Amino acid sequence: MNLAEAGRLLADECARYTALGWMRGTSGNLSVRLSSSPLRLAVTASGLDKGELTPSDVVEVDASGTPVHPGPPAPSAEAGLHGRIAAVSGAGAVVHVHVLAPVLAAERWPSGVELRDLEMLKGFGRAAHDDLVTIPVVPNSQDMEVLGDAFEASYRADTPALIVARHGLYVWGSDLRQARHRTECLEWLMRFIIES
Numbered sequence: 119m120n121l122a123e124a125g126r127l128l129a130d131e132c133a134r135y136t137a138l139g140w141m142r143g144t145s146g147n148l149s150v151r152l153s154s155s156p157l158r159l160a161v162t163a164s165g166l167d168k169g170e171l172t173p174s175d176v177v178e179v180d181a182s183g184t185p186v187h188p189g190p191p192a193p194s195a196e197a198g199l200h201g202r203i204a205a206v207s208g209a210g211a212v213v214h215v216h217v218l219a220p221v222l223a224a225e226r227w228p229s230g231v232e233l234r235d236l237e238m239l240k241g242f243g244r245a246a247h248d249d250l251v252t253i254p255v256v257p258n259s260q261d262m263e264v265l266g267d268a269f270e271a272s273y274r275a276d277t278p279a280l281i282v283a284r285h286g287l288y289v290w291g292s293d294l295r296q297a298r299h300r301t302e303c304l305e306w307l308m309r310f311i312i313e314s
């Protein structure tokens with residue numbers, strides 16, 4: 119995938135997340151894998167209204183979240199965690215949104231949010247019955263290396279999500295569509311667990 123194609127996909131996806139109310143203010147960021155060796159991602163630019171994103175509002179970064187080509191626009195400050203997640207999990211796309219339900223769930227279950235016996239777990243790639251799914255929770259930090267280390271320590275290949283306490287949710291998948299479907303299902307699951 120080239121950067122222009124990635125830009126179109128990321129702008130379209132951001133419009134969908136914005137319509138769901140999941141990219142309030144300028145929060146949230148998405149990335150998609152451009153190449154694997156070396157690892158290169160296209161990540162949404164920093165500080166923009168995601169409902170108004172254009173295909174050129176994306177930045178090519180390496181595995182550490184550093185721009186491959188200098189100059190504006192700047193990548194999201196959280197690009198480093200996108201790179202770490204893509205490198206460790208092999209994901210083709212990473213979603214980060216500041217949705218409320220997982221953050222509330224992490225307040226209640228700071229060592230991990232457990233889910234089981236729920237049909238929507240199938241949309242997350244797990245079984246609807248007798249399959250205990252624990253979504254890891256890590257403390258918030260402005261240092262992407264600290265966040266990346268916490269992510270890696272909690273990582274399980276069968277659980278493509280991470281909650282950053284008092285911050286938001288990361289979900290990943292083979293492509294943007296799978297990552298979005300997983301995000302939508304997980305947001306439903308998190309609302310269920312805090313409201314039931």
Ligand SMILES: [Zn+2]
Pocket residue numbers: 145146196214216285286
């Ligand atoms: Zn964030």
